[in-house]
Amino acid sequence: MTAELKTDPKYDDYEYPTTSPNVQSGHPGHTTPEQDAQVFQLRTQLEQAGYTKRLDTLCMLRFLRARKFNVDHAKQMFVDCEKWRNEFGVDELVRTFDYREKPKVFEYYPQYYHKTDKEGRPVYIEQLGKIDLAAMYKITSAERMLQNLVVEYEKLADPRLPACSRKSGQLLETCCTIMDLKGVGISKVSSVYGYVKQASAISQNYYPERLGKLYLINAPWGFSSVFSVVKGFLDPVTVQKIHVLGSGYQTELLGQVPKENLPSLFGGTCACKGGCALSDEGPWQDPKWTKAPKWARTEGGESKASQPTSTASAAQPQTA
Template sequence: MSSEKYDDYNFPHTHTDGKVAEGHPGNVTEIQGAQVHQLRAKLEAKGYTARLDTNTLLRYLRARKFDVALAEAMYVKAETWRKENDIWGTEKNLDEIVATWDYPEKSEIFKYYPQYYHKTDKDGRPVYIEQLGKINLTAMGKITSQERMLTNLAVEYERVADPRLPACSRKVGRLLETCCTIMDLKGVGVTTIPSAYGYLKKASSISQDYYPERLGKLYIINAPWGFSTVWSIISGWLDPVTVEKIKVLGGSYSSALLEQIPAENLPVELGGTCKCEGGCPLSDAGPWNETEYLGPFFKSGANASGIKSAAAGAAPAPEATA
């Protein structure tokens, strides 16, 4: 099936800065283009109709080094998870949950484990901040369930794809596919991570298995003594491309963050100047909450399966071309 059926994007959908790596929209070889068509045909033959646009399929292919069979298996696993995952605790699938999700316990949960998107970096990408130092699953379990926490995490990943990244792409006038992440280890002790290991492992697998190629940069700040030694070992197991995106910093991290993130976009507690009313963790400030940058993911307002985008009800954005 032709890609036109799926590629009716309503935001800039190719990279235009001249620095895009091979295999990304805007720099796809003839062979890679054929692999996209091959992957789409295989998935269509299995009855899949959603998330078959070229940019999505390229992410799966990049995650599997353009091995079509491995990319197909990864996609099928993700789609099965979306529909049948036990954590949903409902007959709804993830697409349906996203449309109606409400998480009123967020402000209480964030007292123990802040995880939030906040404005953008100098490249225009969403900034994601995670603070592990206060995590206390026992206390959090009195507020909500791990199932709801994991569901909220999945919903937020969905909102990265739509509306966050499309809104950011509209604002800068070019495709943005990744986020800038800050992982704050301040307060993390010898008992913090082990006590939360089960939950964190599940949360990590959601990111790695179902949302490939979303990491732009990762700053690990307030790394405790000895972490650099551990990291030197761990980094040897990772893809060099991934390692290049990660910086491990101790307590003197402000200058490194400010090289990438404008001071006015970085919360005060992390060395910036931003003081959102009600607190940065709960503000969800960013282009995705600015009407001029919102609009449906696809020009039709829905993809081939009829699933409306998260921003479909928002005011249409100005026509964006790349």
């Protein structure tokens, strides 16, 4: 049964649709009275602990879904997240970070948002086969790569997803991720493990419930067998979102992403001027659908910039 999202006027100020197209229990617009009570319980406990930010209903629901609506576990996850945000300086970072070396970094590790899938969600693309950390660390640092990762998660939450929600007319909270494994060999695994481990931890622990679908394309021989073992350690809900495809991936991928939205490199027809990887094309760049993100507004509510905020660059794919 679909109903209006039960909101709290103290924290909820949404400028986009709030009913999820995902008709599953616990998703916005599809909650039970018990789940609504758990949102209230979680928020109340966090207020009593002194928290005042990010207590809106959609955020509470994401943390509760990530912990199977166990209020105590969701509270601990939120507290850990806030501690990390303060230590990492997230709120200031998203306003001031300048990833000026991005074009050069992308020569070795292309990772970018590009337009939307058929459900209206942002498409996020990574080409893992090109990773060369030794070369990248002559251009940037692991610290700046992780800072960029975090900034892009913040920009995914606002303005990317709100713009996509306005255009589609329904709440969109997740991404469609494409990870191209072409060229990935065993020799590269050890060199990138440390960075990937850190990036994955940030994804799982601090940005829950952001994965819509994940397509692993150009999977090398034997990858499916390895993944079948890994699936045993993953949540069944997460497993349903992951699709492992070999070199003949185009039919299935084009079933999810419109041909005109998919870069020609992957069998689509899109060829953005200057290259799709650096274009950051999407509803979040269209004044008809986007608004200045709340983190970029002054105390009076005015935007610090009159133009749509540039959100080009990258974030690691969500894993839960």
